[in-house]
Amino acid sequence: MRYTPEHKDKTRQRLLDAGGAIAKKDGFGTTGVDSLMASVGLTSGAFYAHFRSKGALLEAIVDNELGRSIEVFGQQSHERMLQTLDNYLSLAHVEHPELGCALPCLSPEIARAGEHTRQVFEQRLLQLLEAMRPHTGDDSKTWSIVSQVVGAVMLARAMDNKDCRQALLQAVKQQIMLLLPATGPAASVRSDSSRASPPAHKE
Amino acid sequence: MRYTPEHKDKTRQRLLDAGGAIAKKDGFGTTGVDSLMASVGLTSGAFYAHFRSKGALLEAIVDNELGRSIEVFGQQSHERMLQTLDNYLSLAHVEHPELGCALPCLSPEIARAGEHTRQVFEQRLLQLLEAMRPHTGDDSKTWSIVSQVVGAVMLARAMDNKDCRQALLQAVKQQIMLLLPATGPAASVRSDSSRASPPAHKE
DNA sequence: GTCTATAGGTAGATAGAC
């Protein structure tokens, strides 16, 4: 064969990353297979050597994107987790969905997808819950924080005015700081999110 | 003329209601003008007598849907507001997006829409904030609650298992009850959302 | 105001050459 299996794996991964970025920015349903393939320098005919259908790509993107989000929230100090939350609730994250978390972008489309895609989503979301629990104390608080940051970023993106967006983000940030246990030495409320901060992941 | 202006207004309103329901259930971008018009018993050619473009319809749907949400949250007793929150975080609401709030369904599509559509959205969302403030005390708590319930319903819909969905909803409900001032006599935590409860609005 | 018909474009998916 002219192409190695390693090459196929690399192409598939590039498709997941580039496709995920496009889906987060422009929506998955409204983006054609042609555009997705063009983003990795290929044509639409080659798509079906990697995925059985467009829906199968969405499923793989969900798995890939949320897998990365779990890595970001797990395995880090309390202070770094606070920093991650601060970045999540930043204007930079709101303005650059293609670099950020998939949850505020793709959840409604996943909700309309098939049963198996929703099962993959659910499994990943429960893993995210586990990864965050050590930092929050209990499941109830964790679900509250996750719902809150996802909802806030999504609503901020649908707004138009920068100050309104910032007001929402700062308000939610404040409430979450009140919710978190003050265990670490860095548990004080920081609100200087005006500095240049990278989005939630993909550093 | 063969049709009265009243008839046109009625047709337009039917289009907003039926179109809003379809958009919340199936997504706006992925639904064709043909389907939208068929839902009110007309054909696609007649659409452009009511809206300049499909994007103009989204803008009108946003205004119509959020206007109704504001009515639901404003002008009611503290106890009725708690009931509304309970309905919002119910499985019934999660399972019937077409009857519920537009925020967890359409926000990502609004975020990708034009500036003017986002301005309409922003104005309505700020009105919702005002309507809820008397029940919550301050803006920060209100933003927190709104972000939380919207995020929770959206994430629950993207899950597959009913118990997982319910666990998320109940967790968020619990945290919100801790957040609300215990002013009214009905400020105790109720968790019996298993009863048949109508979704957030459209009773 | 609503219809049918249609323009002009793009969608997801397949076939066969290389």
Place this chain on the structure above:
DNA sequence: GTCTATCTACCTATAGAC
């Protein structure tokens, strides 16, 4: 594995009859 070409279906929007 990737290409080009193509099928069938659907999309938004317009034109003209009623």
